[in-house]
C-alpha cells in the first residue's frame with residue numbers, strides 16, 4: 131500500500147476587519163491570514179473532496195485527501211473565527227496554545243481554551259513564553275516544554291500530547307525535552323509532508339501566510355512544489371546563521387518596515 135504524505139498547514143491569528151490584532155508589527159502580520167481568505171481556503175478543500183483533520187487524527191491514519199490544520203499561539207481568533215468555519219465544514223484541527231499568553235489581549239482565556247476543547251478540537255502546547263527554544267539553557271527549556279504541558283493539562287483537565295515550536299526553532303535538544311516531557315509529537319516549521327514513517331518528534335509543517343494566493347494554496351495543501359519553498363527558507367536560514375537570531379530579527383524588522391512604507 132502506498133504511504134500517503136499529509137501536509138500539515140500552519141496558521142496563526144486570523145484577521146477580522148475592525149478588530150485589533152494581538153500584535154501588529156510587519157513580521158507578525160505576514161503570518162496573519164485574513165478571515166475571508168481562510169474561509170475560501172477551507173471551502174476550497176471541501177469542494178475538492180478534501181478533509182481538514184487534527185494532528186492526532188492524522189497519526190491514526192495517514193489518509194488520502196486529508197490535510198492537517200494547525201494554529202499556533204492561542205489567539206482569540208481560534209475560537210471566534212476559525213472554529214465556527216471548521217465546524218460548518220465538519221473539519222477538525224489542532225490548536226497549539228502558548229500558556230503564558232492566555233488572557234492577554236487578542237489571546238484566548240483559560241475558559242475559552244476549555245471551550246475549544248469542548249467543541250471537539252485538539253489542543254496542543256506551544257510553550258509557556260514563546261522563546262526560541264534553541265537559545266535556552268536546560269532549566270528554561272524544561273519550563274517551556276514540560277512545565278507548560280502540565281499547566282495546559284491542568285487547565286484542560288486532560289492530557290496534552292502535541293507540541294509545536296515557537297518561531298520554528300528546533301534541534302535535537304528540543305526533541306529530547308519533548309520526549310522526556312511525554313509528548314507524542316513535535317511540529318516544526320520544516321517544509322515537508324509527513325508520512326506514517328516520519329519521525330513523530332520532527333513533523334514538518336507548511337505556513338499559510340497573509341500573502342499566500344489561492345493558486346499557491348492549491349499547490350500547498352497537495353504538497354506540490356514544496357522544494358521551492360524549502361529553497362527560499364534555506365537561503366534565509368543561511369543569512370540567519372551568519373547574523374545570529376537577534377541581529378537577524380533586527381535586520382528583518384528594518385527590511386519589512388522599508389517594504390511596507
Ligand SMILES: [Zn+2]
Nearest residue numbers: 202203296297
Ligand atoms: Zn508562535
